Amino acid sequence: MAMEQRQYVRVAGPFNGHRVVSSIETPVRIHDLNEGGCFVTSMHAAPSAPGRPIALKIQVPDIGWIDIQGEVLYSKPPFGYAVRFTQSPPEASGRLEGALTVLRASGTS
Numbered sequence: 001m002a003m004e005q006r007q008y009v010r011v012a013g014p015f016n017g018h019r020v021v022s023s024i025e026t027p028v029r030i031h032d033l034n035e036g037g038c039f040v041t042s043m044h045a046a047p048s049a050p051g052r053p054i055a056l057k058i059q060v061p062d063i064g065w066i067d068i069q070g071e072v073l074y075s076k077p078p079f080g081y082a083v084r085f086t087q088s089p090p091e092a093s094g095r096l097e098g099a100l101t102v103l104r105a106s107g108t109s
Helices: 088-106
Strands: 015-021 024-034 037-041 053-060 064-076 080-085
Touching: 024 053, 037 053, 053 088, 064 088
Parallel strands: none
Antiparallel strands: 015 024, 015 053, 024 037, 037 080, 053 064, 064 080
């Protein structure tokens, strides 16, 4: 039996979101959200190159929109792609962490 390698507990979602490219926002759905990253699904083509930077806006219930920066870890066509959060401002990271704590406590996972 393999050991769980995840550093953070995931919140299943889905959450509304947007992928932001050159100020154009494309709707996406966010799944398996945690402090380290998420899984993104979209009706539009996914960025497929691992390491590619990505900007996301995630709508978290009772918190609002959080802008977060990341990079693509891998792509699973046609399902979506995994994102690892990277250079987000401390304010955004703090809001995300607080929101996830509340969601986990309320049983939304």
